[in-house]
Amino acid sequence: MDTSIESRPHATANGEGELSPLEQEVLDEYAKLAGNLDNLSTILAELAANPSVEILDALRGLERKTTTVFTLLKASVYSIVLQQEIFGDEQGENDGTPRR
Incomplete structure (x- = not known):
């Protein structure tokens, strides 16, 4: 998963256009958080197994x-x-x- 912050156009739920920069930044931070949680899950699974x-x-x-x-x-x-x-x-x- 790419965790770098970059401007990517995303359609809103009602399909009216692109997200504001703040909305894009929030989504990018959520993507980074999801990546970090995946990494944490992997590390915890390793510790539990060994x-x-x-x-x-x-x-x-x-x-x-x-x-x-x-x-x-x-x-x-x-x-x-x-x-x-x-x-x-x-x-x-x-x-x-x-x-x-």
Whole structure:
């Protein structure tokens, strides 16, 4: 696709003549954008098909960190639940209510 800006006559939708210079420039910029998006699509398809070693290593590191955070979060939630149960049991003994 030719992405250079050049004056090309284009008919309008109602067929009344040529586009104004501003309309032509806008269409040319859209043509450049379409070309750039095609190039980006090609590059992304290559990366998806053949991920680089650096990306894979970074993802492995991220996975380890995420797993560590998840484990710590589960332990914290378990600790809070356990503390609430202990506190509830102590309150029950002090109130004279039977424990479960």
